[in-house]
Amino acid sequence: MSALSNSNWDRRNVLRAAMGLAAVGGLAACGGNTGRSSGGSGDALVQYFHAYGEAGTEQAIKKYAKAYKGANVTTQWITGSNFEQKLFAALLTKNAPDVFEFHPQIQLIKSGQVADLTDIIAPVKDDFNQADITSHTVDGKIYGVRMIDDPQFFFYRPSLFAKAKVEVPTTLEELIEAAAKLKTAKIKGAYLGNDLTPVQNNLIWSAGADTLTADNKPAFNTDEVAAGLKQLRTLFTSGDLLLGAPTDWWDPSAFIQGLTAIQWCGMWAMPAMIEALGDDIGIFPFPKVGSAGKQSVTNGGWSMFVNAKGDNVDAAKEYVKWLWIDQKEYQEDWATSYGFHIPPRTSLAQSATKLQTGLPAEGVKLFNEFGHFDNIGWTQAMISSVNDVMANSVRKDDDPKAQLDACEKKVDTELKKLFG
Amino acid sequence: MSTTTTRGVAQPAPAKVSKDRPRRGLRAGSTFNFWLFTGPFLIGLIVFVFVPIGWSIYLSFFEARFTVTPSDFVGFENYTQVLTDVDFLNSLVTFTVFAAFIVPTTWAFSLGLALLVNRLRFMRAFFRSVFFLPTAVSYVAASLIWKMSIFNGVRFGLANTVLSWFGIDNIAWLAVPDPPWYWLVIVTLRLWLQSGFYMILFIAALQNIPRELYEAAAIDGAKPGWQTFRFITLPQLRATSTAVILLLLVAAYQAFDEFFNLLGKATWGQPPLVELYKMALGENQNYGAGSAGAVVLTMLICVVTLLQGKIMGFGRGEESK
Numbered sequence: 001m002s003a004l005s006n007s008n009w010d011r012r013n014v015l016r017a018a019m020g021l022a023a024v025g026g027l028a029a030c031g032g033n034t035g036r037s038s039g040g041s042g043d044a045l046v047q048y049f050h051a052y053g054e055a056g057t058e059q060a061i062k063k064y065a066k067a068y069k070g071a072n073v074t075t076q077w078i079t080g081s082n083f084e085q086k087l088f089a090a091l092l093t094k095n096a097p098d099v100f101e102f103h104p105q106i107q108l109i110k111s112g113q114v115a116d117l118t119d120i121i122a123p124v125k126d127d128f129n130q131a132d133i134t135s136h137t138v139d140g141k142i143y144g145v146r147m148i149d150d151p152q153f154f155f156y157r158p159s160l161f162a163k164a165k166v167e168v169p170t171t172l173e174e175l176i177e178a179a180a181k182l183k184t185a186k187i188k189g190a191y192l193g194n195d196l197t198p199v200q201n202n203l204i205w206s207a208g209a210d211t212l213t214a215d216n217k218p219a220f221n222t223d224e225v226a227a228g229l230k231q232l233r234t235l236f237t238s239g240d241l242l243l244g245a246p247t248d249w250w251d252p253s254a255f256i257q258g259l260t261a262i263q264w265c266g267m268w269a270m271p272a273m274i275e276a277l278g279d280d281i282g283i284f285p286f287p288k289v290g291s292a293g294k295q296s297v298t299n300g301g302w303s304m305f306v307n308a309k310g311d312n313v314d315a316a317k318e319y320v321k322w323l324w325i326d327q328k329e330y331q332e333d334w335a336t337s338y339g340f341h342i343p344p345r346t347s348l349a350q351s352a353t354k355l356q357t358g359l360p361a362e363g364v365k366l367f368n369e370f371g372h373f374d375n376i377g378w379t380q381a382m383i384s385s386v387n388d389v390m391a392n393s394v395r396k397d398d399d400p401k402a403q404l405d406a407c408e409k410k411v412d413t414e415l416k417k418l419f420g
Numbered sequence: 421m422s423t424t425t426t427r428g429v430a431q432p433a434p435a436k437v438s439k440d441r442p443r444r445g446l447r448a449g450s451t452f453n454f455w456l457f458t459g460p461f462l463i464g465l466i467v468f469v470f471v472p473i474g475w476s477i478y479l480s481f482f483e484a485r486f487t488v489t490p491s492d493f494v495g496f497e498n499y500t501q502v503l504t505d506v507d508f509l510n511s512l513v514t515f516t517v518f519a520a521f522i523v524p525t526t527w528a529f530s531l532g533l534a535l536l537v538n539r540l541r542f543m544r545a546f547f548r549s550v551f552f553l554p555t556a557v558s559y560v561a562a563s564l565i566w567k568m569s570i571f572n573g574v575r576f577g578l579a580n581t582v583l584s585w586f587g588i589d590n591i592a593w594l595a596v597p598d599p600p601w602y603w604l605v606i607v608t609l610r611l612w613l614q615s616g617f618y619m620i621l622f623i624a625a626l627q628n629i630p631r632e633l634y635e636a637a638a639i640d641g642a643k644p645g646w647q648t649f650r651f652i653t654l655p656q657l658r659a660t661s662t663a664v665i666l667l668l669l670v671a672a673y674q675a676f677d678e679f680f681n682l683l684g685k686a687t688w689g690q691p692p693l694v695e696l697y698k699m700a701l702g703e704n705q706n707y708g709a710g711s712a713g714a715v716v717l718t719m720l721i722c723v724v725t726l727l728q729g730k731i732m733g734f735g736r737g738e739e740s741k
Contacts, residue, residue, distance in 0.1 A: 081684060089701055092486065111486065186575065194573075194595050195685040243592035244573020259574055381704065391687040396597050 043071040043315055048090070048100035050083035050302075053251055054268065054338035064323055064330045071315050073099075081248070084380055091307065098316040101147065101302045104136045104376040108305070109143050110418055115308035118142045120321040124345070131373040132344040136303060138376060144303035145324045147334065148341035151367035152198070152266040152298040155252075155273065158282045160187070160261040170295065171288045172206070172231050175262075179240040182261040188242035190262040193249030196236065196394055197387050198264055198298075202286035203228045204386075205296035205372050216377045216419055218411045220386070221404040228289035229393050229400035236394050252276075266300065267363045268339030274359060283362055285370040299371035301341070342367060377418070385410040473718075480711035488707055498712035502699075508713055511695040512720075518691060519672040521607050526668055527661070530615040534622030535649075548623065552616040559677035562613055567594060567682055571605045597688045606689070609678050614671065618664050625660035629653065662732045666725060673721050692717050 049061055058077050065073035076097065078086050090096050091113060108114045121142045125133060132146040161168070164182050169175040179189025192199050204211060207224035235241055242260040247253040252269035254260055256276040264286075273281050285295040304324050306316045323330060328348060335343040336354045342364060343349045355364055385407045393400040475488070480498050484490035502508050537547050554562075570578045573592035580590045593601045633652050642648050654661075676693040683689050690698075696717070700710025 085701065088705065092705065197685055239589070242574070243595035244571075244577075246568040246572045246574065246577075254574075384702070387685050388687050391597075391685060395595070395686075396688065 043312070045071045045073045045098045045312055045316055045319055046076060046095075047073060048076050048078060048087055048097040050101065051077055051079040052268075052339065054272070057338045060334060060338065064327070064334075067330075068319055068322055070318055070322065071312075073319060088380075091309075096307055096310060098307050098310040098312050099320060100305055100307065102144075102305055103300070104144055104303060104374050105379045106138060106376050106418055107379045107381075109138050109376075112308055114143050115306040115313050115317060116141045116143060117145060117306060117317065117320065120317060120325055121145060124325055127345050127347050129344045129346060129349075131299070132301075135374040135376055144305045145320055146301060146303045146344040147324055147331070149299055149301040149344050149367065150266045150268055150341055151363055151371055152264065152300055153363070153366050153370075154190075154262055154284050154286065155255055155265050155269070156262045156282050156284065157255075157277070157280055159280050161282075164261075168282070168284050169287050170284075171293075172228060172290075175287050176231065176235045176238070176240075179235060179262065180238060183240045187258055188260045189240035190235075190264075191242040191245065191249065191254050191260040192264045194244060195387075195390065196232065197390050198249045199286060200386050200390050201298055201372065202296045203232065203289060206286050206293045207289035208292040208294065211375055211378045211382070212415075216415055218408045218415070221408045223401075224290040224292060226400040226404055229389070229403075231289070232394045233397070233400075266339075267360070267367075268341055270340045270359055270363065271338075279358075281359055283359065283366060285366055295370050296372055297366045297370040299367055299373045301344070301374070377415075379414060379418070381414045382411045476711040476714055478711075479707050480715050482708050484706070484708035484711070486705045490708065494708070498708045499716070501709050502713045502716060507690070508692070508695050508699075511690050511692045514689055515673065515675075515691045517603075518606070518675060519669060521603065522610055522672055523665060523668045525607065526611055526615050526618060527665060529611055530618035530664070531622050531657075531661075533615060533619040534626055535653075537619065538623055538626045548620070551619055554613050554615075555617040557613060559609075559613065560681055562609055563678045563681035566605055566609045566678075594682055597686065600689070602683060602686075602689055605682060606678055609682075610675070614668075618668070621660055621664060622657065625657050626653070629656045662729075665732065666728060669724065669728065670721065673717070 047061075047065065049058075052058070058075075061077075062075050065075055080086070084102070087097075087100060087102060091100075102108070118141050121128070121133075125142075128146065129149065132149065133142060136142050136144045136146065156168070160182055161178075164178075166178045166181050167174070169178045175190065181189070183189040201211060204220045204225055207222065207228045209222045209225050210219040213219045236243075242254060242263075245254045245259060249264050250266060250269070252263070252265055252272045255263040255265065255269075256273060270281075285297045288295055304320050306313060306320055310316060328345070331343060331345065332348050332352060335341040335348065336352050340355065340360050340363070342355065343352060349355070349364075354360060389400075389403045389407045392398040393403040479488065479490065481493060481495060482490035483492040483494045483497075533551055537544060537551065540547060571593040572580075573590060573595055574580065575584065575590055577590075577593075579593065583589075583591065591601060593605050629652070633656070634648065637648055637652055638644070642651065674693060675691045676697070679689060679691050679694050680697070692713070696710050696713045699713060700707050
């Protein structure tokens with residue numbers, strides 16, 4: 001028997017297996033649920049939400065949508081860590097959502113992607129936190145309705161601090177020292193997220209710099225920020241930092257499970273933390289970086305936008321007005337029943353009893369005292385280029401100043417595209 | 421991944437059938453049957469493979485940001501941009517490192533498994549299935565398991581627990597680029613997922629080696645074990661080995677899922693497809709540059725495949741007749 005016949009037999013089998021696989025794969029690719037009902041009614045709306053971590057949030061959003069009589073609203077609950085990529089990709093297609101949540105970013109306005117919502121906000125404009133109005137305004141028009149404000153700061157365990165005889169850190173040096181003292185065989189000192197990017201803006205703010213100047217020029221490339229990055233690098237390599245945790249920074253699990261004594265997280269996680277740890281929780285802002293710096297807190301949050309290129313702009317605006325302007329009961333439910341968020345409406349923030357005492361009240365205080373709100377000119381592309389700075393000069397050992405220079409160049413290109 | 425991995429091999433199939441037909445003599449309706457069976461597959465191939473490829477080549481000559489129906493012709497500008505892009509060039513280096521690890525290890529591992537399973541006297545079907553099963557797992561699901569339970573950086577991760585028995589400190593496998601432990605995570609993941617499939621190919625080939633060869637060798641005094649393996653089994657597996665290495669190389673070029681899921685917000689360990697994804701579908705939605713990169717990558721794959729075929733003699737069987 002010749003070797004040739006063997007090899008032929010083999011190859012045919014290879015082909016058969018390959019064709020089978022290709023056919024199966026092809027079928028799978030044809031699936032896909034766009035979330036749109038098939039009817040031709042103009043009043044079917046699709047809304048996009050990123051997956052909130054707290055139990056009951058998805059049901060709540062669907063409950064509100066169901067209660068709306070003006071249109072049939074379907075919810076797409078987007079899981080995974082890259083909501084912005086999925087959203088941006090979807091917005092280009094025919095299956096784009098009519099209503100979606102995101103952060104205010106000017107490229108969405110310049111490209112005509114989001115609709116002007118001034119007319120629905122105007123009557124209650126004074127009831128909003130004015131910083132939230134400013135961060136959504138371009139040339140006098142308001143483009144999004146803020147749903148929730150989410151201050152982000154450090155959470156710590158006072159009992160562990162007492163045991164290690166550590167004071168609450170107010171400078172980055174103190175934070176690094178504290179992490180070293182708090183670290184034991186079982187517990188790491190601090191957790192800043194697996195890739196450290198959640199604190200990138202705070203590092204800039206706390207070093208006395210800013211992301212952009214008031215007239216939209218890069219303002220983050222300073223020697224103080226570079227020095228801060230260098231300090232962060234020593235923390236990263238010290239072994240005192242929790243890295244590679246199964247849950248990322250926005251999830252309180254690492255803190256609750258006792259993997260770390262300090263964690264960067266958001267106010268939304270307070271109910272879960274309080275339930276697990278009782279009153280053994282304290283909070284503090286991102287410490288000062290260098291001598292000229294000031295402590296800082298990220299005032300993040302989510303806003304509703306209407307897809308201006310969709311087929312149902314008016315119906316979508318109507319829905320956003322109904323839920324996020326008129327239905328105060330739902331707004332309060334959304335802000336305080338699952339995770340804790342600060343309602344951007346002053347009247348609601350004042351009446352939200354859950355935020356008046358204890359830890360949540362301290363969170364509100366940090367929000368007011370140290371908070372930095374979204375800057376609408378600071379877009380996703382710029383955020384990504386700072387992500388690269390964190391990756392290259394903190395997790396890798398590249399020179400911070402050179403990285404900041406490269407980043408400034410990229411940010412400049414983006415700014416030129418947006419502002420000319 | 422498996423769809424595209426195998427497509428390159430699947431394409432010649434219909435053509436081959438059509439060539440064989442006339443020799444066997446046409447019966448009434450066999451042309452109709454031919455189209456009946458190949459038609460749906462061909463339509464799928466045209467709609468989902470050839471049209472997108474053509475469109476992508478078209479896009480690569482246009483300034484196409486935030487649109488797939490561009491009007492601004494820019495010639496080879498996108499190609500210049502891609503070929504001078506440090507990130508893209510780095511991704512080719514990343515790929516080369518990755519392929520250098522994964523191709524030989526998978527080849528050796530699946531051949532080893534095939535030899536072991538083939539030697540079994542009982543429960544052969546059981547072990548064959550057990551080793552083949554991971555092939556059915558999705559890369560994303562496996563990445564999550566690898567990232568969150570086996571190779572997480574905390575003390576109760578599986579890998580760290582095992583290391584702690586020997587007094588070794590916790591390792592943050594994926595968060596730290598230096599030392600590059602992330603390669604261990606990525607290579608073991610892919611090894612687990614795909615070696616079962618190639619093991620089946622090797623088993624099929626092993627079972628096809630005629631007994632007489634071994635008997636003749638034994639009579640001539642060849643010792644069982646290494647000598648027999650080196651001079652009979654391995655040469656007899658040549659055709660399968662070549663096919664397996666080719667498939668592995670193409671699969672390595674197409675690596676995306678595990679890198680994308682395991683190395684979030686990293687600037688290292690980015691293979692070409694992740695780089696292209698960022699270019700075409702990231703914040704800039706630059707389909708022109710992304711398509712140009714895809715075309716460059718396709719040409720590279722073609723060249724490498726042809727070269728490999730030349731060196732290892734894939735498809736030389738018929739000619740040597």
